[in-house]
Amino acid sequence: MNKRISLMLLGLLLTSSAYAVMSKNDLSKMIDNSANADFFAKKNLITFPLKFDGWNKAASELSDYISQTKSKKFIDAFARLQNVSNEIMNNLKISYNAYLRPALPNELQSTGTSDYKKLNVSKVNFVEIDKIVKNLAEYNKTITEVKDVLKKDVSVFGKSKDAKELLNKFADTLTNILNTIQKDYEELSKKNVFGLDQTECVVCFDDFDNNSHKRMIFLPCKHANVCSDCSKNLKECPSCRAKIEEKIVF
Numbered sequence: 001m002n003k004r005i006s007l008m009l010l011g012l013l014l015t016s017s018a019y020a021v022m023s024k025n026d027l028s029k030m031i032d033n034s035a036n037a038d039f040f041a042k043k044n045l046i047t048f049p050l051k052f053d054g055w056n057k058a059a060s061e062l063s064d065y066i067s068q069t070k071s072k073k074f075i076d077a078f079a080r081l082q083n084v085s086n087e088i089m090n091n092l093k094i095s096y097n098a099y100l101r102p103a104l105p106n107e108l109q110s111t112g113t114s115d116y117k118k119l120n121v122s123k124v125n126f127v128e129i130d131k132i133v134k135n136l137a138e139y140n141k142t143i144t145e146v147k148d149v150l151k152k153d154v155s156v157f158g159k160s161k162d163a164k165e166l167l168n169k170f171a172d173t174l175t176n177i178l179n180t181i182q183k184d185y186e187e188l189s190k191k192n193v194f195g196l197d198q199t200e201c202v203v204c205f206d207d208f209d210n211n212s213h214k215r216m217i218f219l220p221c222k223h224a225n226v227c228s229d230c231s232k233n234l235k236e237c238p239s240c241r242a243k244i245e246e247k248i249v250f
Helices: 002-019 024-040 053-067 072-103 126-152 159-190
Strands: 215-219 246-249
Touching: 024 053, 024 159, 053 072, 053 159, 072 126, 072 159, 126 159
Parallel strands: none
Antiparallel strands: 215 246
């Protein structure tokens, strides 16, 4: 019996040690390294098949660290930040899998690309992409709110002070990730958003001219690869199937 109790106590001790094994400095470095590996070091992040193993591991370790403070304020703050983090990852995966991967050549659909020129922009649904960009802006508001809450707590010390610093670091890193993704989307939007690289109408295949085949821009999707003659009876963009709310002569 005594041997069994000793083994149980040893197991609890080992579990407790494993739970608290990561120091503040190690965790801080882990956040930096994982963010760099999963986000900052990649070019054209949103056109890659997306995995965030390192970042998710860092978030998990931080969750363990924060829980040890037993501070409801810190635990709630991290829960909000983790929710933002998860939403960012989900939006990236959706934008790639649903709206960008189908616009890549077949040989790149499983591997991604670091070159936006490989995208067939006429197949990109920019209406849905714009919605995702707006969502990202909302997440920044949540991060700012969490940081404001943390700023008001000036009485922390010891482990709690370390936890607060790590929470702020995680929040700042999330902001940098959002800014990186935002710039990525902006860069994408500059690459033939209007399909101006195409010289002929995608419906009748006649060249654009200044007569009956003027180039038209459809709003809100911003595709501009249909001539004025073919656009007359169109209610949906033939490239992305978005509803046409307005037609403008380019």
